[in-house]
Amino acid sequence: MAVMRLGHDSIANGSYEAHSHDFPGIAYFSADGGIVRTGKHTRHVEAGDLFVIAPGDVMGQAHSGDLVGAQGWGVFFTADALGPETPGAHLAWRTHPLLFPFVHGGATSALRLKVPEAFRQEWTARIETLHHELTHRQEGYREAVSAHLVLLLVGVSRLAADVVGDLRENAEPLLAEVFDVIERRYPEPLSLREVAAAVSISPGHLTSTVRRRTGRTVQEWITERRMVQARRLLAVTELPVSDIGRQVGFPDAGYFARTFGKLHGMSPSSWRRVNVG
Structure with a gap:
């Protein structure tokens, strides 16, 4: 786990190429200032901005002046930071309920949320405490x-409860509608044509x-949405x-097993045995 300050002094002269990580993280800003490049988007930082960075999310090329005036923190971690019981195998970490906000595809850009003004001091204090603990290691x-x-992460989960609303706020009305349809109807037979008709x-x-x-x-x-729920049910139930x-x-149970196996490299029963015990 790593906690780092985000501001002008945190980026050296020169530039950093676009990159992505294979672990989740957040970037929280307590004041206006600077820009953040996520995917193909350049976003002006506002007080209370919280960027939820999923494994695979592309962070754009960074320049030395990007965070002039910014005040924030970055927190990056692996799933085992939540405790030894957290599934740590490839894809298995996604079953942890506090990590669901980080399962958003990693294809567009980091999810942007907003911490309400009344809670911003608490967020800053929480992250500063994390930084203190990691620095002094008492x-x-x-x-x-x-x-x-x-x-x-409980705070992140609560803010991310309405992902569809966030997509609308970020000028993605069509994607918001598509994900809304998928969220409501994934437990039933659902085809491309049916989603298209719905939007x-x-x-x-x-x-x-x-x-x-x-x-x-x-x-x-x-x-993807079906597999997230399938992993959750495999992990927390004995169904x-x-x-x-x-x-x-x-x-069709056979089709489910084949689809799951293709994506995870093992059958649902094996996945449950390996990742849950």
């Missing part, structure tokens, strides 16, 4: 870091727009695999 610091990180555009236009804006097809997003398949939109 007895019990590991437990303290884990506890403060959990509270921080009142042609399947061809929907396909090209969603692929261009997110790097994925509509069907891939439907499958039979066939029942889980039906609950996430796969009435």
Whole structure:
């Protein structure tokens, strides 16, 4: 886990190329100032901005003057920072409920949320405490870091509860509608044509727009949402695999197992055994 200040002094002269990480993180800003480049977007930083950075999210090329006047913190961590019981294998960390906000595809840009003004001092204090614990490493610091990180992620989860609303705020009305349809209807049979009809555009236009804006097809997003729920049910229930398949939109148990296996490299039963015990 790493906590770092974000401001003019935190970026040296010169520039940094666009990059992505294979671990999650957040960037929180307590004051207006500077810009952040996420994906193809350049965003002017405002007080209370919280960027939720999923593994694979592309952070744009950074220049020395980008964060002039900015005041903020970056917090980056691996799943095991939440405790030894947190699934740590490839993809398994996504089943942790506090990490759901970080499962948004990594194809457009970091999710941008807003911390209400009444809570900004509390957010700053929480992150400063994390930084203090990691810097001084006094007895019990590991437990303290884990506890403060959990509270921080609870705050992220609450702010990210309405991801569709965030997409609308960021001028993505079509994507907001598409994800709204997927969220409401993924447990039932759902095709590209049905999503297109629900948002009142042609399947061809929907396909090209969603692929261009997110790097994925509509069907891939439907499958992703179903797999998130399938992993959660495998991790926190003892339901039979066939029942889980039906609950996430796969009435054919064999098709569910084949789809899950293709994406995870093992069957649902094996995944549960390896990642849950």
